[in-house]
Amino acid sequence: MIAHTIQLALAPVFVLVAVGNIMNILSTRLSRIVDRSRYLIERHAETHGADHDAVVREIRMLDRRIAIIGRAILVMVLSGLTIGCVIAMLFLDGFMKLELEPVTACVFTLAIALMMYALLLFLRETRIASASLRIPHSFLEWERDL
Numbered sequence: 001m002i003a004h005t006i007q008l009a010l011a012p013v014f015v016l017v018a019v020g021n022i023m024n025i026l027s028t029r030l031s032r033i034v035d036r037s038r039y040l041i042e043r044h045a046e047t048h049g050a051d052h053d054a055v056v057r058e059i060r061m062l063d064r065r066i067a068i069i070g071r072a073i074l075v076m077v078l079s080g081l082t083i084g085c086v087i088a089m090l091f092l093d094g095f096m097k098l099e100l101e102p103v104t105a106c107v108f109t110l111a112i113a114l115m116m117y118a119l120l121l122f123l124r125e126t127r128i129a130s131a132s133l134r135i136p137h138s139f140l141e142w143e144r145d146l
Contacts, residue, residue, distance in 0.1 A: 005090060005093075008090050012083050015083055016080060016083045016084070018115075019076055019115060025122075026076065026122060029125070030066065030073065033069065040062070041059065044056070044059070065129060068128070072118045072121035075117050076115065079111050080111075082107055082108075086107050086111060089103065089107065
């Protein structure tokens with residue numbers, strides 16, 4: 001009986017590992033964004049004119065990215081907590097015969113849905129980052145053959 005319960009719990013445990021790895025990626029991105037924003041905040045008072053406008057535009061974009069990554073981390077944590085509930089429910093059902101299968105299935109589906117939402121937020125943040133990092137055509141010198 002316990003061996004079967006442990007086998008059932010393995011799949012959610014692997015999902016929990018994936019959630020942890022994704023959270024590591026998200027927190028690393030957040031850290032880099034925060035570092036960049038601190039640098040730009042220092043430059044804010046030193047710039048004027050077009051340079052100042054460029055700094056303000058980038059700070060605004062970084063603020064948006066921080067909000068999105070923060071939301072993704074929150075949703076991913078909720079997904080991880082929900083996966084933990086699934087594992088607990090599997091063991092409770094295995095030992096106490098509480099007939100929790102339908103509830104466990106719903107909670108697991110919720111956990112996967114939360115993870116998917118967090119991944120969509122991550123995709124949105126990376127798309128914003130990619131769009132802001134476009135290299136101006138003048139630097140690419142397409143008219144030159146190299």
